[in-house]
Amino acid sequence: MTLRLQMLGTGGAFAKKYFNNNGLLYAEDYTLLIDCGITAPLALHTLGKPLDEIDAILITHIHGDHVGGLEEFAFRMKYGFGKKPVLYIADKLVRPLWENTLKGGLSQDGIIDSLDDAFEVRLLTEGQIERVSPGLSVEIIQTPHIPGRASYSLYFNGEIFYSADKTFQPELLTRLVRERNCRKILHEVQLTGPGEVHTTLQELLSLPPEIQTKILLMHYGDEMESFIGKTGEMDFLRQHEIYTL
Numbered sequence: 001m002t003l004r005l006q007m008l009g010t011g012g013a014f015a016k017k018y019f020n021n022n023g024l025l026y027a028e029d030y031t032l033l034i035d036c037g038i039t040a041p042l043a044l045h046t047l048g049k050p051l052d053e054i055d056a057i058l059i060t061h062i063h064g065d066h067v068g069g070l071e072e073f074a075f076r077m078k079y080g081f082g083k084k085p086v087l088y089i090a091d092k093l094v095r096p097l098w099e100n101t102l103k104g105g106l107s108q109d110g111i112i113d114s115l116d117d118a119f120e121v122r123l124l125t126e127g128q129i130e131r132v133s134p135g136l137s138v139e140i141i142q143t144p145h146i147p148g149r150a151s152y153s154l155y156f157n158g159e160i161f162y163s164a165d166k167t168f169q170p171e172l173l174t175r176l177v178r179e180r181n182c183r184k185i186l187h188e189v190q191l192t193g194p195g196e197v198h199t200t201l202q203e204l205l206s207l208p209p210e211i212q213t214k215i216l217l218m219h220y221g222d223e224m225e226s227f228i229g230k231t232g233e234m235d236f237l238r239q240h241e242i243y244t245l
């Protein structure tokens with residue numbers, strides 16, 4: 001099954017030239033929204049994409065640039081379309097997403113008292129492949145980002161790796177390419193400064209060309225244009241363009 005990807009945005013958390021790093025993944029007529037950050041509602045509006053054309057949302061972790069648009073999404077689906085959005089989420093993220101992020105704004109006594117009242121929740125477990133639609137499966141892979149906080153990268157159809165925000169994990173990337181048929185890697189990048197909770201361009205440039213050629217870079221800062229031609233065998237993913245993966 002050929003997947004297509006259209007990023008709503010390719011910016012890092014504080015980018016102003018680019019929307020938050022959230023993507024629409026198309027598998028035939030099924031549309032999955034990967035992460036729904038603060039700018040997702042505006043980016044969808046800019047693309048002319050109505051909310052009810054999205055079949056499900058999947059979130060990687062609970063930073064604002066990945067979940068900050070969920071409150072608006074849920075309210076508009078409920079009061080605008082009379083529907084509950086489908087939400088794919090790692091079991092370990094349910095409690096923090098509800099208790100620490102959404103409860104304050106979304107809860108209404110007797111109407112919305114839990115995440116299940118606002119979303120059609122579908123739990124994901126590490127190591128288990130979930131069939132999202134006839135042409136789309138996903139496996140979550142926990143990858144390090146903020147110490148002590150869970151964050152999950154995604155492996156689609158056993159061949160496409162989509163990194164969550166994460167530190168550099170060369171062994172994982174090498175294993176996916178050499179042992180698990182990985183054809184394409186959508187990877188976050190930090191262009192300047194120390195990585196700390198992200199993967200730096202310098203780190204990705206240390207990968208062998210065989211892996212770099214599979215990588216498209218995303219979640220970058222406003223300085224991206226000045227790095228064109230300086231990314232080895234890797235290219236930048238551009239927001240709103242549709243890529244066949």
Ligand SMILES: Nc1ccn([C@@H]2O[C@@H]3COP(=O)(O)O[C@H]3[C@H]2O)c(=O)n1
Binds near residue numbers: 012014065197
């Ligand atoms: N220890 C941390 C934690 C957070 N941050 C910054 O805050 C952003 C939150 O969203 P993000 O996309 O994960 O990027 C994080 C860092 O820019 C950071 O730089 N160092």
Ligand SMILES: [Zn+2]
Binds near residue numbers: 063065165
């Ligand atoms: Zn982020």
Ligand SMILES: [Zn+2]
Binds near residue numbers: 165
């Ligand atoms: Zn993050």
